[in-house]
Every structure is written in C-alpha cells, then in structure tokens.
Amino acid sequence: MQIIICLKEVIDTALSLDSGLTNRVVFNEGLPRRLNPPDMAALNLALSLKSTGVEITVVSIGEERVESYLRDALAIGPDKAVRIWEEDFTDLSPAQKALLLSGLAASTGADLVITGVRSLDTGSGQVGLMMAARLGWACVSDVTGVELAPEQNNLILTKDIGKGEREKVKCPLPAVITVKGDGQLPFAALDNLIERKAAAIPVLKAADLGVTAGLLKSFSYSARLVFPRPPLTKAPPLDSTLPAFERILQLLQGGITGRKGRRLEGNTAQVAEQLYRILVEEGVLKTLSSSPFKKGRE
16 A cells, blocks of 8 residues: 655744844744654554555655755654655645655655645645645545554544544545644654665656646735634724713714613612612523612611
C-alpha cells in the first residue's frame, strides 16, 4: 500500500512578542517557523502502519528550506520524500494546494493520503477535504487512530467526535484522512540522520503533476473569508442636565430596544416589596397568594 503524508511549514505561534519588541534581530531574520503539529501527528499515525509493509512518501510544498523537515522525517522511517515548488508558488490557495497534491497522489498510484486536520497558521482545514473531492475518494476527518482491516482493503479509523467521545469508522481505500492532534516526532538514530542529510530530494513542478498553469491559476483565491460583523450603533448624546443615574440609563439603553432600568426608593421593606413585584411581573418568580414582605418588616 502506498501512503502519502503531507507536511507543511508554519509560523511558530509560540513566539514571544515581548522579546521580539526588545530584540530586533527576530524581525531582521524573519519569523521562526516549525513543522505543523497536526502533520507530525499524521506522520506518527502512518509510521504505526510501517510494520504492515506499506511504503510511505512525505511531501511538502515550499522553498528549499522545507527540505530540512523532509530529511528529519526520512530519518525516522518514511521511504521517499518529494518537494513541490516553482518560483511563483507564493501564497497558494487551499484549492491550489489540493490540486497539486491530488496530482501527486494520482500520478504515484497512492492508496492513502494523510494530512493534518488544519494548519497552525491559517487554520482553514480545507486541503485534505478538497483533495478527496477532486480524487473522488472517501474522506474521514479528525482521525486519532488507524489500523488495517483484516481484508486489507479497508481502514478502521478512530474519529474524535468532540466532548471526549470517539467513534470507530470503517473506511474503504483509496481514501484521504485528516489527523487531529499535536504529535511529536520520535528521535532518529544518528546514522539515519547522517545518511538522510545527503539524500537527494526530487523537486516537482506543476507540469510534472499533470497541472497546467491555466488550471492552477483558475483555482487561485476568488474571495477572502470574512466573518460578518453587526453594524455599529451610535449611542445618543448624553444630556448633561440630567442626574448621573439618568445618564447611566441612557448609556445602558444605547439604541437597544427593550432595555430599561428602574430606580427603587424607600426603606428596606419598601424596596424589597417593589423588587418582588417586578420579579413577579417579569415572570422570574411565581405569584404568591400574598406578598411575603409585610409592611413594617425589615
């Protein structure tokens, strides 16, 4: 069985902005980067199947610096590594990445593609799903465990369905699964690290994956994701001649209908009686046969 693991370099969100403000070297040399944690979990999940005789290929879309992640991955078990890149591959949309990666899966005859559920920087969570749609394969997201079914043409997946609950899913091959978790890669043997540092990593272009420049451009960003925001309502100008309590009421109301305030006056028993009547009118308390607050009681 052929497995492809998709790895992505992301900006390290653990950067301390306080140290960055006092140390300008951080900004001169660029933001620190790391391998996407869910992608590390995906790699660990694939390595758990290594004993069944599968062939694992790690792939990343990026500049030459991402080869360091690919070499580190090769040192702990995968068989091959591939980098996809062209000079104009900056700011690729999720659809463009899915197009390139699905082209790799189709051209190599892969049976299973594993990605992280979402990236640490953009967090769109779309690439794996779009790959499955383009390839016409089954897709399962939020996977935390995987094993081969006895018939060897299906996977038994453990899926996180939220609130601490898990679900067992039987998924036919070929398939795309997205893995949930913050994995840590195991330590590699020193001889493996030395060997993989000299390994040649092929660089594929869009044409090598059967993707034309026109097709790739058609999948560029057509719109940005913008969350709706409620329109702002200006508060009416305050009347400075009113007492402080009335001005506070105006601020609280601020154009919102139905909001009102009441000022209760009197001694303790009278204020308690008024408050009780208000709670009854609003339906907070049920009506009693007579008020529990008798005149003159404190």
